[in-house]
Amino acid sequence: xxxxxxxVPGKKTNRINLDASSYRGSKTTLxxxxxxxxxxxxxxxxxxxxxxxxxQVIKLSGIGCxxxxxxxxxxxxHGFNSVHGRMPSVATGAVLANKNMxxxxxxxxxxxxxxxxxxxxxxxxxxxxxxxxxxxxxxxxLTKGQFSPTADLGSKAKNGVVNDLAPIxxxxxxxxxxxxFVARSFSGDKKQLLSVLKAANSHRGTSMIDVISPCVTFNDxxxxxxxxxxxxxxxxxLGEISFVPFFEEINVxxxxxxxxxxxxxxxSSLFLRKVAAEYNPSDRTAAISLLHETARxxxxxTGILYIEPDKDDFIDLLNLVxxxxxxxxxxxxxxxxxxxxxxxxxxx
Amino acid sequence: MSATxxxxxxxxxxxxxxxxxxxxxxxxxxxxxxxxxxNLVLLRSIFQMGVPVSGxxxxxxxxxxxxxxxxxxxxxxxxxxxxxxxxxLVAMNVETARDDVMSLDPGRxxxxxxxxxxNALRSDLICYPVxxxxxxxxxxxxxxxxxxxxxxxxxxxxxxxxxxxxxxxEKALGxxxxxxxxxxxxxxxxxxxxxxxxxxxLPKLDPYRVARMNKTTGQVLVEGNAAAAMGCLxxxxxxxxxxxxxxxSSLPETLIGYMRKYRMDKETGKATFAIVQAEDEIAAIGxxxxxxxxxxxxxxxxxxxxxxxxxxxAGLAYYAEVPAxxxxxxxxxxxxxxxxxxxxxxxxxTALHSHGDTRHVLLLPASMxxxxxxxxxxxxxxxxxxxxxxxxxxxxxxxxxxxAEPFPYPTKPFDRGKVLDAAKVRELGASWGxxxxxxxxxxxxxxxxxxxxxxYFTRGSGHNEMAQYTERPDYYVKNLDRLARKFxxxxxxxxxPVLEADTKQPTGIIAFGSSxxxxxxxxxxxxxxxxxxxxxLRVRAYPFTPAVEDFIRRHQRVFVVEQNRDGQMLSLLRxxxxxxxxxxxxxxxxxxxxxxxxxxxxxxILEAGSLDPxxxxx
Numbered sequence: 001x002x003x004x005x006x007x008v009p010g011k012k013t014n015r016i017n018l019d020a021s022s023y024r025g026s027k028t029t030l031x032x033x034x035x036x037x038x039x040x041x042x043x044x045x046x047x048x049x050x051x052x053x054x055x056q057v058i059k060l061s062g063i064g065c066x067x068x069x070x071x072x073x074x075x076x077x078h079g080f081n082s083v084h085g086r087m088p089s090v091a092t093g094a095v096l097a098n099k100n101m102x103x104x105x106x107x108x109x110x111x112x113x114x115x116x117x118x119x120x121x122x123x124x125x126x127x128x129x130x131x132x133x134x135x136x137x138x139x140x141x142l143t144k145g146q147f148s149p150t151a152d153l154g155s156k157a158k159n160g161v162v163n164d165l166a167p168i169x170x171x172x173x174x175x176x177x178x179x180x181f182v183a184r185s186f187s188g189d190k191k192q193l194l195s196v197l198k199a200a201n202s203h204r205g206t207s208m209i210d211v212i213s214p215c216v217t218f219n220d221x222x223x224x225x226x227x228x229x230x231x232x233x234x235x236x237x238l239g240e241i242s243f244v245p246f247f248e249e250i251n252v253x254x255x256x257x258x259x260x261x262x263x264x265x266x267x268s269s270l271f272l273r274k275v276a277a278e279y280n281p282s283d284r285t286a287a288i289s290l291l292h293e294t295a296r297x298x299x300x301x302t303g304i305l306y307i308e309p310d311k312d313d314f315i316d317l318l319n320l321v322x323x324x325x326x327x328x329x330x331x332x333x334x335x336x337x338x339x340x341x342x343x344x345x346x347x348x
Numbered sequence: 349m350s351a352t353x354x355x356x357x358x359x360x361x362x363x364x365x366x367x368x369x370x371x372x373x374x375x376x377x378x379x380x381x382x383x384x385x386x387n388l389v390l391l392r393s394i395f396q397m398g399v400p401v402s403g404x405x406x407x408x409x410x411x412x413x414x415x416x417x418x419x420x421x422x423x424x425x426x427x428x429x430x431x432x433x434x435x436x437l438v439a440m441n442v443e444t445a446r447d448d449v450m451s452l453d454p455g456r457x458x459x460x461x462x463x464x465x466x467n468a469l470r471s472d473l474i475c476y477p478v479x480x481x482x483x484x485x486x487x488x489x490x491x492x493x494x495x496x497x498x499x500x501x502x503x504x505x506x507x508x509x510x511x512x513x514x515x516x517x518e519k520a521l522g523x524x525x526x527x528x529x530x531x532x533x534x535x536x537x538x539x540x541x542x543x544x545x546x547x548x549x550l551p552k553l554d555p556y557r558v559a560r561m562n563k564t565t566g567q568v569l570v571e572g573n574a575a576a577a578m579g580c581l582x583x584x585x586x587x588x589x590x591x592x593x594x595x596x597s598s599l600p601e602t603l604i605g606y607m608r609k610y611r612m613d614k615e616t617g618k619a620t621f622a623i624v625q626a627e628d629e630i631a632a633i634g635x636x637x638x639x640x641x642x643x644x645x646x647x648x649x650x651x652x653x654x655x656x657x658x659x660x661x662a663g664l665a666y667y668a669e670v671p672a673x674x675x676x677x678x679x680x681x682x683x684x685x686x687x688x689x690x691x692x693x694x695x696x697x698t699a700l701h702s703h704g705d706t707r708h709v710l711l712l713p714a715s716m717x718x719x720x721x722x723x724x725x726x727x728x729x730x731x732x733x734x735x736x737x738x739x740x741x742x743x744x745x746x747x748x749x750x751x752a753e754p755f756p757y758p759t760k761p762f763d764r765g766k767v768l769d770a771a772k773v774r775e776l777g778a779s780w781g782x783x784x785x786x787x788x789x790x791x792x793x794x795x796x797x798x799x800x801x802x803x804y805f806t807r808g809s810g811h812n813e814m815a816q817y818t819e820r821p822d823y824y825v826k827n828l829d830r831l832a833r834k835f836x837x838x839x840x841x842x843x844x845p846v847l848e849a850d851t852k853q854p855t856g857i858i859a860f861g862s863s864x865x866x867x868x869x870x871x872x873x874x875x876x877x878x879x880x881x882x883x884x885l886r887v888r889a890y891p892f893t894p895a896v897e898d899f900i901r902r903h904q905r906v907f908v909v910e911q912n913r914d915g916q917m918l919s920l921l922r923x924x925x926x927x928x929x930x931x932x933x934x935x936x937x938x939x940x941x942x943x944x945x946x947x948x949x950x951x952x953i954l955e956a957g958s959l960d961p962x963x964x965x966x
Binding site: 056058080088119320321335340344 | 567568569570574578581582583584585586587589606610611613616618619620621622624626627628630631632633634635636637638639640641642643644645646660661664668754755757758761762795796797798799800803804805806807808816817
């Protein structure tokens with residue numbers, strides 16, 4: 001099987017006739033070799049290859065190294081670098097205002113797991129249509145390497161301090177809370193991350209993607225469980241992911257029984273080949289036990305952990321009119337004089 | 349019966365003429381006992397008789413069991429602020445009955461549950477013992493329902509004692525009961541039962557009575573939170589995010605009712621709005637900012653503790669220039685303070701809310717109509733100025749019942765502010781910068797996602813005119829100076845102060861918000877009792893317009909009346925105005941959690957003494 005959407009060499013534009021430059025952003029100011037930059041590259045690739053109109057995308061983030069990255073991709077899109085841990089609420093408001101936009105939120109492990117855990121929890125619960133990426137390096141980069149809540153028990157900081165608290169597994173939490181697309185990936189696994197991002201693009205609802213992304217400056221040493229080499233050695237892909245976008249013909253051969261096929265919201269298809277017998281991405285309980293099992297072995301299960309493609313999202317729940325709320329004209333949102341008269345009469 | 353006590357007769361001898369349409373009634377009950385219906389029926393029936401009224405609920409932070417007091421003031425001159433003295437007490441709460449009775453002035457009247465034997469406490473009051481349990485047993489055979497109708501009996505008793513027409517009470521009861529004929533019949537029985545028992549057993553001994561007038565014709569009775577909700581409805585709000593908190597909750601909850609009724613799209617049956625009960629106030633304002641940034645008219649409503657939580661986002665909105673409408677229904681202090689009592693004590697902290705150099709636009713409604721119109725103003729100003737606008741209401745305005753003329757239908761179209769459309773994009777071309785002041789008013793043009801207009805990256809203070817990241821000192825200064833210029837522009841757009849009285853006298857009063865009504869009454873007291881004429885400027889917004897400084901300049905001494913301990917309005921005035929003027933200002937402060945009353949203002953002004961600078965304080 002091959003990823004059907006890898007661009008044909010020499011092909012300069014995508015299906016909406018944009019070239020890759022329309023998906024790039026400003027020059028990164030993160031450290032050379034930072035995993036976050038690799039994620040940025042994959043986001044650019046995924047949006048380019050999917051032929052997403054960047055004018056129909058909004059980029060949102062909290063505060064931290066991760067949250068700077070929306071400035072480094074999709075320059076033609078509006079972006080909002082907001083408040084530490086509060087990207088979910090800003091994203092919620094923006095999506096409510098204009099449900100037609102494709103929203104991508106970038107957060108970090110501190111931004112999500114510590115200061116922002118409350119908003120994270122409630123966003124997952126609402127299943128807001130949003131691609132929620134955690135660029136997860138287990139530490140606070142901008143403030144020089146303190147542990148974050150996703151740091152593993154026993155992991156060693158650069159200054160020698162050993163982490164003595166068990167981590168929060170953001171994926172298990174997201175599955176538990178109601179997110180309808182939950183994945184974990186590794187910034188060093190280009191192919192898997194690209195497939196996951198493209199599938200997230202085709203999903204309607206919250207796509208929560210925890211991407212382990214080593215911090216080359218503060219958390220890439222011996223003793224760290226988030227170093228590049230440690231993650232590479234302990235990455236346990238759940239199986240090959242084949243994503244076929246809605247605008248391409250399905251040309252994938254797979255063995256019945258060993259592969260799960262999923263039809264995504266926009267008509268794209270996902271083929272997930274199993275490695276482990278217990279892997280069932282449509283079973284919430286199985287997905288959570290898989291995460292517990294692999295964590296117990298000191299491994300990172302990566303891939304699409306859980307997917308529920310037909311779940312109602314928050315916009316469905318609110319029964320919004322078709323036109324974005326932001327653009328409703330005055331005559332649609334200011335009731336006539338008769339309404340005021342009726343209310344006044346009720347108060348007499 | 350107490351009426352036979354010689355001491356009461358002595359009291360009565362001194363009463364003289366009847367007191368018509370000028371008294372206060374206080375009803376002391378237990379929270380959760382269903383007294384609200386009885387109290388509103390009483391209020392509404394007096395209102396329906398054409399007599400100006402106001403109703404103030406003094407309630408505890410509790411669901412059921414703690415004492416609660418409801419005060420109704422009837423006044424033929426139209427005074428609606430709290431009257432300091434209670435003239436007529438209805439003592440239904442055994443826990444507070446003693447204190448309630450002991451706090452009355454001599455000669456006042458009290459209706460009470462007979463077993464309380466309150467007549468034993470004082471001999472200088474007019475006592476009306478009423479056997480409520482006996483009456484309720486007669487009018488309500490079902491013992492389980494008696495608790496619910498017991499309170500209506502005092503309405504019947506007062507109907508007799510105060511000459512409130514039973515027909516008006518019935519009409520008011522119908523308004524409260526709506527389409528519930530069974531409940532209506534039961535309550536009417538109790539109302540009549542109470543009236544009949546009183547007519548047969550209680551000779552009229554007190555001087556207070558209601559007589560029909562025509563001073564409420566065409567008016568409505570409404571709470572400020574409902575008025576504000578109406579404002580939001582007609583302002584075309586599309587995104588509402590909120591978190592429950594007293595005394596704010598009834599604003600979004602009333603709004604939800606209106607939106608579901610009046611804002612469903614006729615063709616599709618779908619909602620032209622999104623309302624989210626957020627996980628906390630931080631998320632509520634975050635949602636408002638996200639929605640406003642994307643072009644929606646968005647709002648939240650809260651009270652002091654919620655405002656505190658919103659601090660960081662308020663600062664970001666100031667610097668990133670994102671519109672937002674935030675209602676602060678002010679109350680006293682922290683959640684375990686007096687959360688159900690009123691105050692104007694968030695003024696200073698909200699004007700300067702958040703970190704860094706920030707200033708925020710505050711609107712200061714004083715009436716039901718202003719709760720309505722300023723809600724609409726708030727959305728226009730927030731979008732025009734691209735910043736947070738706080739509507740500073742309070743518990744007294746928001747949750748109490750006030751009279752108002754019917755609200756005018758808005759004639760002014762929405763002001764959606766400087767948003768790039770296709771024509772503007774062509775005009776500005778590549779020279780467009782998100783934070784570039786092309787019009788000289790400090791307000792730059794913004795673009796909205798999804799419109800095809802050029803995008804920008806939104807962040808806090810570290811940006812140049814083109815919204816690119818920079819930490820250059822000169823760019824930062826330039827940006828901050830432009831924000832100050834924008835705040836100057838706000839002075840030309842916010843509601844101007846109202847010169848309520850201009851008699852060319854040397855003494856002036858400045859007040860705002862719910863204090864207004866007590867100030868007007870106090871000004872009458874000062875004129876009628878000591879011949880002191882005062883001028884009065886009612887401030888309606890921050891930043892101050894030049895008229896505020898002019899007013900102070902024209903007066904030798906200016907009393908600044910407000911409901912907080914530290915003279916927060918006076919501090920803001922000192923901060924922003926010519927320092928030479930600040931010695932003219934004297935604070936009149938009220939901060940006991942009760943709505944301000946005229947008598948306290950009058951007393952404070954008299955105590956502050958003459959215009960002699962030597963006696964100035966503040």
